[in-house]
Amino acid sequence: MANTTRARRGVPTLLAAVGGVLATLVGMAVGHLVASLLDPAASPVLAVGSTVIDATPTPVKEWAVAEFGTADKPILIGSVMVVTLILAGIAGIRARTHFRQGLAILLVLVALAGAAALIRPTAGPLDVVPALVTALVGALALAWFMRTLNEAVALQSGAHSGAPTATTPGTTDKTEGAAPSHPMVDATPGETAPAGGAHAATDTDPAPARGGRPTRRGVLVASGVLAVTAVAAGAVGQWIGNVRTRISDIVLPKPQDPAAALPDALDVDGISPFRTPNDEFYRVDINLTVPVVDQDEWTLTIDGDVDNEVTITWDELLDMPMVERDITMTCVSNDVGGKYVGAARWLGVPLQDILDLAGVGGSADQLLSTAVDGFTISTPLEVATDGRDALVVVGMNGEPLPREHGFPVRLIIPGIYGYVGSTKWLTKLTLTTYDDVDSYWTERGWATEGPIKISSRIDVPRAGDEVSSGSTVIAGVAWAQQRGVDVVEIQIDGGPWTPVEMGPDAGVDYWRQWYYEWEAETGSHAVTVRVTDSEGEVQTDARAMPFPNGSSGLHTRRIIVS
Numbered sequence: 001m002a003n004t005t006r007a008r009r010g011v012p013t014l015l016a017a018v019g020g021v022l023a024t025l026v027g028m029a030v031g032h033l034v035a036s037l038l039d040p041a042a043s044p045v046l047a048v049g050s051t052v053i054d055a056t057p058t059p060v061k062e063w064a065v066a067e068f069g070t071a072d073k074p075i076l077i078g079s080v081m082v083v084t085l086i087l088a089g090i091a092g093i094r095a096r097t098h099f100r101q102g103l104a105i106l107l108v109l110v111a112l113a114g115a116a117a118l119i120r121p122t123a124g125p126l127d128v129v130p131a132l133v134t135a136l137v138g139a140l141a142l143a144w145f146m147r148t149l150n151e152a153v154a155l156q157s158g159a160h161s162g163a164p165t166a167t168t169p170g171t172t173d174k175t176e177g178a179a180p181s182h183p184m185v186d187a188t189p190g191e192t193a194p195a196g197g198a199h200a201a202t203d204t205d206p207a208p209a210r211g212g213r214p215t216r217r218g219v220l221v222a223s224g225v226l227a228v229t230a231v232a233a234g235a236v237g238q239w240i241g242n243v244r245t246r247i248s249d250i251v252l253p254k255p256q257d258p259a260a261a262l263p264d265a266l267d268v269d270g271i272s273p274f275r276t277p278n279d280e281f282y283r284v285d286i287n288l289t290v291p292v293v294d295q296d297e298w299t300l301t302i303d304g305d306v307d308n309e310v311t312i313t314w315d316e317l318l319d320m321p322m323v324e325r326d327i328t329m330t331c332v333s334n335d336v337g338g339k340y341v342g343a344a345r346w347l348g349v350p351l352q353d354i355l356d357l358a359g360v361g362g363s364a365d366q367l368l369s370t371a372v373d374g375f376t377i378s379t380p381l382e383v384a385t386d387g388r389d390a391l392v393v394v395g396m397n398g399e400p401l402p403r404e405h406g407f408p409v410r411l412i413i414p415g416i417y418g419y420v421g422s423t424k425w426l427t428k429l430t431l432t433t434y435d436d437v438d439s440y441w442t443e444r445g446w447a448t449e450g451p452i453k454i455s456s457r458i459d460v461p462r463a464g465d466e467v468s469s470g471s472t473v474i475a476g477v478a479w480a481q482q483r484g485v486d487v488v489e490i491q492i493d494g495g496p497w498t499p500v501e502m503g504p505d506a507g508v509d510y511w512r513q514w515y516y517e518w519e520a521e522t523g524s525h526a527v528t529v530r531v532t533d534s535e536g537e538v539q540t541d542a543r544a545m546p547f548p549n550g551s552s553g554l555h556t557r558r559i560i561v562s
C-alpha cells in the first residue's frame with residue numbers, strides 16, 4: 001500500500017519535471033527562431049555557451065580541446081543544455097505545487113541567458129529580444145502544462161478516493177487554478193485498486209470527458225504540443241539561419257600574380273590531400289555561431305600610429321592588385337600528429353600594400369588586428385612586414401572565403417600560428433605597441449611570438465588499421481613553413497633513421513607529402529617520423545604540450561601486423 005502511494009506521488013512529480021523541461025525547450029526554441037531573424041549569436045543557449053567559453057580558464061580549455069578535439073563546441077552546447085534542462089526539471093517540480101517559485105527559477109535562467117547575449121562584444125540592444133521571447137513563451141507553456149497536470153491529478157485522486165461525485169464539474173472548478181498549494185495527490189488515501197477506481201468513476205461519471213483517463217490524455221496532448229512546437233521552432237530557426245548565411249554570388253578578381261599550378265599529389269590511399277578542401281579544413285575560433293558579415297557593409301580600417309587613418313570597403317579592396325599563394329596553416333593547439341593543420345591556396349592583397357595606404361609611423365612594434373567577433377590578434381610588426389607573403393585574404397581554394405574561415409576578409413601570415421596571424425572576419429588593423437595592448441590569447445598566457453614549430457605526421461596506416469605482412473605503405477605529411485621541408489625520415493622499432501620518398505614541392509610555406517614502402521613483418525611495430533628543414537634543423541624529440549607556444553616531439557604510431 002505504501003508502495004502504491006509512493007508510486008502515485010512519483011508520477012506527477014516526474015510529469016512536472018517533464019513539463020518544466022518541455023516549457024523551457026519550447027521557450028528556447030522560439031527564442032532561437034527569433035534570434036535567427038535578428039542575430040543568431042543572441043540565441044539563449046549559444047549566448048550562454050559563448051560566455052562560458054570566454055570565462056573558461058586556459059588550462060580547462062586546453063584539456064577540452066585535447067580531449068574532444070573539434071567536437072568541443074557540440075559538447076559545450078550539450079553541457080549547457082543538460083545543466084539548463086536539469087534546472088528546468090527542478091523548476092517544473094516546484095511549479096506544480098508553488099507555481100510562482102517554479103516560474104522564478106525559469107525566469108532566472110532566462111535572465112542569465114539574456115545577460116549573456118547582451119555582454120557579447122558585438123551585442124546590440126535588440127539582442128535581448130530572443131531572451132524576452134524565451135521568457136514569455138516558457139512562462140506561458142509552464143502555466144498551461146501545470147494547469148493541465150494539476151487538473152488531471154485532481155480528477156484522478158477524486159476518482160481514486162472512491163467518490164464519483166468528486167469528478168463533478170464543481171470539483172474541477174476548484175482545481176482550475178494554475179497552482180493549488182496542496183497537490184491533491186498528497187491527500188489521496190492509499191487505495192488498492194486505482195484502475196478499478198478510475199473505472200468506477202468513469203462509469204458513473206456524469207461528465208465523462210472530465211474523468212481521469214481523458215484528462216491524462218490532456219497531459220499527453222500538452223506534452224506533445226510543447227515537444228512538437230519546440231522541435232518545429234528549433235528546426236525553422238536553424239533553417240532560416242542557414243539560408244541567411246549562404247554566400248550569394250560573389251565573383252572574385254583574377255590574381256595579377258597567380259600561383260603556379262599545384263604539382264601532382266602523391267597517389268597514396270589515406271594520405272592527407274595535398275590541398276585541403278575547404279569543407280575539410282580545420283576550424284578553430286572562439287565562436288559558437290559563425291559570424292555573419294555582409295560584404296557590402298564590411299569595412300577595413302587602418303589606424304593607430306599611421307600617417308593618415310584609412311577605411312576601405314569591399315569594392316575598394318577587390319580593386320587592389322591580388323596575389324595567389326599556397327600556404328599551410330597550423331594552430332598552436334595542434335598536438336604532435338594532430339589535425340589542426342591544413343594547406344590551401346589563398347587569394348588576397350599583400351598586407352604591405354594595405355598598410356602603405358595609411359603609412360606606418362615610427363613607434364609601432366605590434367600590428368593589432370580586430371575581428372567582427374571582438375577577437376583580437378597581436379602580430380609582431382617585424383614579422384608582418386619582413387617580406388613574407390602576409391596577405392589580406394578574400395579567396396580560399398578558388399572560392400570566396402567560407403564563413404567558417406572568415407568571410408569576407410581574413411589575414412594569413414605564413415610561418416606563424418593562427419592565433420598570432422590569421423585573423424578571420426578582419427575589420428581593423430591598428431599600429432600599436434606591446435606595451436600598450438595585448439590580444440585575446442596572449443592575455444590568456446599564450447606566447448607573444450608564435451613561429452610554427454617544424455613537424456611531421458603519419459597519416460597511414462591509421463591507428464587501429466589491420467595491416468597484413470608484406471609490402472605496406474607508410475605515408476604522411478611534413479611542414480617547415482618559411483624554410484621548407486628538406487628531408488623526412490622514419491624509424492622503425494628504434495632502428496636507424498631512414499629517408500623516405502618525398503612528394504611534390506609547392507614552396508617553402510607549403511607542406512609536403514611523403515611515403516615509404518615497408519616490408520611489414522608479423523608483430524607489433526613502432527614507427528616514428530621526423531622532418532629536417534632546408535636549414536638543417538631536425539625536428540626535436542623533446543616533448544612539449546601546445547601551451548604556451550606550440551607542441552613538439554615526434555609522432556609515433558604503433559602498427560600491428562598480422
Ligand SMILES: Nc1nc2c(c(=O)[nH]1)N[C@H]1C(S)=C(S)[C@@H](COP(=O)(O)O)O[C@H]1N2
Nearest residue numbers: 282283284285286331371375418419422424
Ligand atoms: N576572428 C577570429 N579569428 C581567428 C580566431 C578566432 O577565434 N576569431 N582564431 C584563430 C586561430 S587560434 C586559428 S588557429 C585560426 C584558424 O583558422 P581556420 O579556422 O580558418 O582554420 O584562426 C585564427 N583567427
Ligand SMILES: [Mo]
Nearest residue numbers: 331332418419
Ligand atoms: Mo589556433
